[in-house]
Amino acid sequence: GNSVTQMEGPVTLSEEAFLTINCTYTATGYPSLFWYVQYPGEGLQLLLKATKADDKGSNKGFEATYRKETTSFHLEKGSVQVSDSAVYFCALTDTGNQFYFGTGTSLTVIP
Amino acid sequence: EPEVTQTPSHQVTQMGQEVILRCVPISNHLYFYWYRQILGQKVEFLVSFYNNEISEKSEIFDDQFSVERPDGSNFTLKIRSTKLEDSAMYFCASMRSDYTQYFGPGTRLTVL
Numbered sequence: 001g002n003s004v005t006q007m008e009g010p011v012t013l014s015e016e017a018f019l020t021i022n023c024t025y026t027a028t029g030y031p032s033l034f035w036y037v038q039y040p041g042e043g044l045q046l047l048l049k050a051t052k053a054d055d056k057g058s059n060k061g062f063e064a065t066y067r068k069e070t071t072s073f074h075l076e077k078g079s080v081q082v083s084d085s086a087v088y089f090c091a092l093t094d095t096g097n098q099f100y101f102g103t104g105t106s107l108t109v110i111p
Numbered sequence: 112e113p114e115v116t117q118t119p120s121h122q123v124t125q126m127g128q129e130v131i132l133r134c135v136p137i138s139n140h141l142y143f144y145w146y147r148q149i150l151g152q153k154v155e156f157l158v159s160f161y162n163n164e165i166s167e168k169s170e171i172f173d174d175q176f177s178v179e180r181p182d183g184s185n186f187t188l189k190i191r192s193t194k195l196e197d198s199a200m201y202f203c204a205s206m207r208s209d210y211t212q213y214f215g216p217g218t219r220l221t222v223l
Binding site: 032034036042043044045046049051089091093096097098099100101102103104 | 115142144146152153154155156159161166167169202204206210211212213214215216217
C-alpha cells in the first residue's frame with residue numbers, strides 16, 4: 001500500500017540555519033510527491049511538489065528532489081527565518097483519488 | 112486569489128446529534144476532498160468526490176458519514192450520529208487537474 005514516513009519532530013533551529021526534514025515513501029505505482037505547510041490555526045498550503053523521478057520542486061527558498069532510488073523527498077532550505085515556523089507535511093498520491101500524509105514535523109525557528 | 116471557504120469555523124454538538132459541515136470549493140475545480148485532523152496529529156483522508164460521486168473513501172468514512180454537492184457550489188460533509196471521537200478539525204480541499212490541492216481553513220468540531 002501507499003504510505004509516507006516523516007522525520008519526527010519537533011525541530012528547533014536558529015535563524016539562518018540549514019533545514020532538512022526527511023520524508024520517505026512507499027507506493028505501489030509512480031506517485032506524485034508534495035510538501036504542505038500549516039501555520040498555526042490555518043489550513044494546509046501546498047509548498048512544493050514533484051510529479052516524477054528526479055524532478056525538483058521549489059518554492060520560497062524550499063527545495064525537495066524526488067529520488068526514486070531511495071524513495072525519498074526530503075525538504076531543505078538553506079537559511080530559515082522565524083516566519084518559517086510551522087508544521088510541515090509530506091504527502092503523496094498516485095491517482096489523485098486519495099492523498100496520503102505523513103505525521104507532520106513541527107519547526108520552530110528562534111531569532 | 113480564489114480560495115476554499117468553510118462554515119462554520121467552530122461547531123459544538125452533543126453526542127448522537129447530526130452535523131453538516133459546509134465547504135465552497137474553488138469554482139472551476141472538479142475534485143473535492145474531506146480530511147480530518149485530530150488535535151496535533153496527522154491529516155487523515157476521509158473521502159474524495161468527482162463528477163458527483165465518491166471516487167474513494169477511507170476506512171474512517173463509514174455509514175455515519177456522507178457527502179453531497181447539492182447545488183453545484185457547496186460541498187457538504189454530514190455526520191449522522193456524532194461520537195466523542197469525531198471531535199477534530201475537518202478540512203475541505205479542492206484540486207486542479209495538475210494535483211494542486213487548495214485547502215479551506217477548517218471547521219473545528221467539538222462533540223460533547
